[in-house]
Amino acid sequence: MAVSSHVRSNSYPSRQHPQAAHVDEQLNRLRSYEEASSSSSICQRLGNLQDLHDSLEKLIRLPVTPKALSQEQIGKLLDGSLKILDLCNVVKDALSQMKEGLLEIQSILRRKRGDLSGEVKKYLASRKFLKKSFQKVLKSFKTGQNKENESLVVFGEAEAVTVALFESLFNFMSGSKASGKWSLVSKKMSQSKATCEVNEFTRVDLEFQSEKSLKMEDVQNLESCIQDLEDGIDSLSKSLIKYRVSILNI
Template identity: 30%
Template sequence: MAVSLKFNNFQNKSISLPSRSHPTTIRIEEELNKIKTSTSTSTTSCADNICNGLSQLVELHHFMDHLLVLPATQSLISLDPKATWVEEIMDSSMKLLDVCNIIRDIVFQMEEHVQDLQCALRKRNDHTGIDNSIANYNSFRKKTKKNAKELIMVLKQSQKVMGLVADPDNHHLTSLIRVLMEVAEVTISLFELLVIYISASDLKCNGWSLAVSKLIHKGAVACKEDEKYKGTMNELEAVDVSLLKILRNGVEQTPNNIMQMTLCRLEDMLAKMQRIESGLQCLFRVLVRTRASLLNIISL
């Protein structure tokens, strides 16, 4: 989301504020740089990287909420609550909430399918149960890939060039608009990565998230048949490969070591999904609080 600041006179609408950025604004900018730097240089797996990114986003939005409740910030926004940039921020906050909720629901459903697979595989003699669980999981994965394309389109539509009006004599307003846009941008970018990860898709992303998306492969592990993963795969792709082997061999003919390997991969995948869900729960709560703060301000 590129931000273009157009400087015009507000006539009598501008308010007198210190020319330097507020400490909270500076802290937000520091957190933004920290997220971008840590994500682009991380050597951890993509799932771990996303979980860390979610934790950092929660911290970032906490600072953002603190900035929004400052009297100076409230004065700036309430001065012209129907300004284009205010409306854009409100629209962006709603979209972020919606997407976060959708992704959270997908992750939760994925956990349920993984647990169902684990239960079925542990009952080795229930061949029909295993076949049904795998079929249900594969159907869900196909649906997830389809939904992922739609979500990416929504996120990309949010990454648009905006012409925003700012008073050149009001540095606080300029800084406020910039950090609001950048926080939205980095949140959208991480959502893109998360959608691509949970769909194990080859969807492409733009901007900052393009550089970070390399971690999907950087964090993958090359290995042989008797190791944890084969080829360069994330946790979801590894599970897909294991389940495909079971389907090809047939449940009765599948060696016990492949069954055990599949269970291990499912356990690994479930742990990652639970961490991601926890991060999304925390992020969703802080996004709700931020939107409530914005609504309170424009209603003043």
């Protein structure tokens, strides 16, 4: 399901169809993004990703679409959408754990008493959990790719772009540079090399890992960033569920 593929099945809605053309436009917009360097940019992409899946849901409901898909292909669409929902759940769980830790750290900083060192260790442990969980889900995507069914190409492109954006989100949250096979997909979405930016997450990490005093303002900014990401992931999850229901209704 390569992002660069532009093959279409003869039985599938052509690019001339308004809805298919709209999906193509959204895919091109998502592929043109550079590596995320701020919470506002990543939240904007999550919003655009939600719009993409809303459009895919409308594409699925076109009368011609069910005729172009076999039961096996429908099963692949369901499997792919479920795995993307798994990505959403992994990120939501990690964000929730980090936010809970940050709230406790803020409480300790305000009261100027409590086990600050212990809470910092718990917070950093939640970051490690995110990395392991995300890599596990990504591995399942790599082993489940389908590159042959032409009728699935547009959905395959959407799936590849979605996973690439989630990898970009993961790199943003962990302060990591893109690596591995899926980073090649991410690079096709970017016009510049991925860099390790000092964003809200990495700024607080640096303060935790150094001996300089932790700034309450930075912790609060990170908490606000996490809330925005949670809202974006939650909205995307709702669109994905609606998309899956439309697939099931075929």
